[in-house]
Structures are given as structure tokens and as C-alpha cells.
Amino acid sequence: MADDLLAAVPQSDYNADSIEVLEGLEPVRKRPGMYIGGTDERALHHLVAEVLDNSMDEAVAGHANRIEVELHDDYSVTIRDNGRGMPFDPHPKFPGKSALEVILCTLHAGGKFSGKAYETSGGLHGVGASVVNALSDSMVVQVARDRKLVEQRFSRGVPLGPLEEIGAAPNRRGTTTTFHADEQIFGHHRFKPARLFKSIRSKAYLFSGVEIRWKTAIDDGETPTEAVFHFPGGLSDYLTETLGKSSTYAEAPFSGRVEFRERFGVPGRVEWAINWTPSRDGFIQSYCNTVPTPEGGTHVAGFWAAILKGIKAYGELVNNRKAAQITRDDLLTGGCALVSCFISEPEFVGQTKDRLATTEAQRLVEGAVRDHFDNWLAADTKSAGAILDFLVLRAEERLRRRQEKETQRKSATKKLRLPGKLTDCTASARDGTELFLVEGDSAGGSAKMARDRKLQALLPLRGKILNVLGAASNKIGTNAEIQDLCQAMGVGLGTRFNIDDLRYDKIIIMTDADVDGAHIASLLMTFFFTQMRPLIDHGHLYLACPPLFRLTQGAQRVYVQDEAERDVWLAKGLGGKGKIEVSRFKGLGEMDAKDLKETTMDPNSRKLIRVTIDDEEPGQTSDLVERLMGKKPELRFQYIQENAKFVEDIDV
């Protein structure tokens, strides 16, 4: 639809009335991490995603069909859409303020709470635009609607003046936002054209009804300086392009799209594409309402359930009994998948929306994909046969490896003298086992009761372990705490470390949610990083995330990680009846086994962070570890000076 046609569509029922307010921007500047997951490069790029998602929401709701993103030479970014335009009429609850000012200067102001103005939106908390505003030293928002062009300017979340009418807009509509990220918050981090280009392109793949134009004044030598993205073929094209020349088991990906309304009578849809290749590791990229969900969630669980059940049923049909052995992990080896769903009122974990938590999504996605998969397998027996054979082979390999490990592990345990304080798990194979490194003996008590005896082992650590970067290598090897750790894990140090000796699948650092806990965790991570780097590279090292508070209101209970998150809940309420009761856990030892199990240890409900090394340039992480944990205090001091933006928050 062209702009002038869109201009004819009524905008009247999308006004200030649509904008509800739940809560005021100081907390954002004080604790940006809670709102955008940190102040690093990833967080910086997330600012663009927040603004772009608002434009995508307009597009997905059928109100916009063109979005432009431009990176300027001063590293400011402009995002323009031809949607309905942010409402700017006076807000009934805030005398003297326009809806636009309320949206940009108030947390929890938005039009997406009730599903009236948007059916399936990526936005839902009403904080995105205000967070970007709070973290920008300059932000200019222009809106063309009702034939007027208005503008308001802000700096660090504060308006620099009132909303002004700056011209007429007879044939234009939409919102244009230009912002410059605040260096006080993001330090030396700058937008990278390649990173922006990639994420913008994937948005266009996710919604074929939009055209996204990209332009950059900053030329990194490899990213196109201008491009237009429009992909009518959606995810199937995206997957084919991602896989490039890799050979695949199915000629064309298994892909499809199902409208939930037609199938289940509820709004929303799912679109997917998957193929298997022998030439690379598998992956799954998932999205909900165009927001990437790198940690997956219920939609992903539903997708794999459909594929797994489908392939097993097909195995039965063709009398391949070995198909029953296939597990979800086998599907992932070589399985390359893209899943994108659109649902109303999605629930995510965290403001950066890394994981989808809406339970219903699992049932909807599984139901929708399953039927299609059964039909596809039955119709294309050549691809179906190739995939089945490949997966059966994967399952057999896995079982053989497990058997080998089992014998190895049994003999290793016999030979090994395990440290006395280790509470080992009972499983004889390594598969699925976890070793919790627990701070303090008292915590060990609750953890002992909370654990799954079969798969979870505990090693209590007394106090702080040696800082390996300050120590000579012979001192490391003779340190008692480190010796215990190595014995329990079944491995040697440094060059003698062999990943195959590892006695557990996951090594999980579980420390208190306080400064001391963070220090112990960083000493341990430094140790693993310098002495057992493959442990991290192979994805075996994790951090547990115990909560700091438990809030209860009537029958409702939530666990939160810090004060800022607590305050949000206190202001918002838990949805239960009566007063909200707050209990603060002074440490892991104070949590009863039930709390500890539910929040931190039970794989079905806990939050766990995998430790990864995100080297954009080779050696970057080693450099940083050396600066932060090494023998030279002057490097540490320099780093703190360069990076400390919230000096008042640093506990020394």
C-alpha cells in the first residue's frame, strides 16, 4: 500500500486513550542492565532493536509496510516507518503532556497491554521507547499524522522543550526516531554496521509484508552502504540462504505457515523452515512477534516436540524400529531450523526477551507443525527416508559413545580418589549430570535436599579460591581447594586438561546473589578460563542465578534477582490479594530447599547462564581477564576509570 492510500485509513480509534500508564526514568540510567541486559555492545545494539520493534509491530498489525534504518556518521541512528504514528494528543491522565511525551518519558506507558491497538506485538512492557530515550544523550521524535508534522526533542530522558508542530504532512504518516546513544552509559562501544545490517535483514525475512531500507554513512568495507530487504519467500528463503552451498538431506526445506485462527480459533500464527545437513552443526533460531528469542522457550519446545513425534511415527510406519531411540538432541545434530511465531500477549523472560514463556505457545506450535510434518514426510518419501536414516545413525552413535563413557567412568571412579566433601550423584554415565560448586557449607545443606540425587552432585567451596592470575603455576597445582575441584571433575590442569575425562556434563557455579558471591564466581571463571579453557569452549560451564528476594501476595509468588526488579513488582503488584510480602535471602544458606530447588536447581524451572566467550577480536577476552584479574593493579584501575559510570554503585 502506498503512503497516500494508508493516509486514508482511519487513525481515529488509536489515540491517547490507547496509551495506559503503569509507572517514572531515573532507574533506567541507574541500572541499565535490568532494562537492556547490560551496557556492552550487545546492549547498545539492543537500543536499535527496541525502536525497530515498535515499527515492526506497526507493520505486523497491518498499519505500515515500509521501514527505513539509517546509521549516520556521528553514530546516531534514524528509524522511520509509515505506520499510524505515535499518538500525540493530550494524555487524559497527565495534564499538559502529550501522549508522545508520556510514551517517551514514562516507564510502562504503552498501547500494547490490552491487545486493542495491536493484536500480536513484540512490545508488551511499555518500556522500550522510554528506555532508549533515557539512555540517549539526544533523541528526536517526529510524527506525521492527521496531516500534521510534529516534533519533540529529548536528552537523557528529559524533554528539551514542548511538542512542536513543525509543518504540514498532507501525504505522509508515520514515526521517525533519531537517537544518539549516551557515552556516559555505553563508554567506547559504537554501532557496528555489519551487526545492524544482519539483524535488520532478519526482521524482513520474518515478516514478508514489510520492506526495510538500510543505509549507512559508516563504511566498514564489507557491509553494503545501501540495501532494500523484502522477502516474499519468508523463512524458507532465509534458511536456504543461510545454509548456502551446504548439502542437505531434504531437497527443499520442510517449511510452512499456519494461522492459529483457522486451526485453533485464536489469533496468531507460526512459520517455520528446517533442513538437515551433514556439513555443519545444527542450530535453531527462534522468534516471537519478530523478537529474537536466543534462549528458545515454549514455541521452540513445541516445534521440537512436533518434529520428534513426527519422525518417530514415520519410523514406525516404515518399520524402522531404531527410530524409537531418536531424542531431541539427535534432531539438533545437523538440524538447522528457523521458527517464528506471532501470538497475542506473549510472556517473555526479562526485558530483552531472550526466552518465550507463554505455555500456550507450545501446544499451538506443536499442533500446527505436527500435521504438516506428517503430510510432508508421507509425500516426499525420498527426503523422509534420508532424514530418518541420518537421525537413526546419530542416535546409534550417541548410544555407543554413552556406553563407552559408562565403562570409562566406572573404571575412573574406581581409580579416582574423590574429595571427601564431594556429594556425588548416582548416575554412572556422564550424560545429563551436573556438578554444583556451592559457596559455603550451609548452602550445601539446602542444596543437598534440593538436588536430584541421580544427576546432581555438590562440591562446597570454603571461602574464596586462589586468584590464579596472581599465582605461580606450582602454587596453583598444590592449592588444596583447586586439587579437590580437579579431582571431583576428574580432570587435569592447563595442558593436561582433557575434556574427555570430565565426569559431569555441566559444571555450575552457584554463589550468593551478592558482591562476595560475584567475586567468588569471577575467581572461578578466571580459573576455568586460564586453566581449562576447553570447558568453556565446549559449553560445559554455567552460572546459577539464585534470586535475592521472594515476593508473595496471596497465592502469587515471584522470585527476583535484584532491588530494581523488586521495585518494579512492588509498584505493579503480583496480581494476588492483600499486602506484598518481601523476604530477602542473605545467601543461599537462607533459602529453604524448596525455594532453592524451584529457582536455582530444578532444570524445569531454574534460570541458568551458559558461560561463553564472545571474542569479536581474537584475544579480546584474555586481555580483559588479564586487566581485571591480573597482577597489575594499575591496569585494573585504568579499566575502572574508563568504564565506571555508576561510581556510587561500586562496592569496595
Ligand SMILES: Nc1ncnc2c1ncn2[C@@H]1O[C@H](COP(=O)(O)OP(=O)(O)OP(=O)(O)O)[C@@H](O)[C@H]1O
Ligand atoms: N513507531 C511507532 N508507531 C506507533 N506507535 C508507537 C511507535 N513506537 C511506539 N509506539 C507506541 O508507544 C508505546 C510504547 O512503546 P514502548 O517501546 O515504550 O513499549 P512497547 O512497545 O509497548 O513495549 P516494550 O517495552 O516491550 O517494547 C507502544 O505500545 C505504542 O503504542
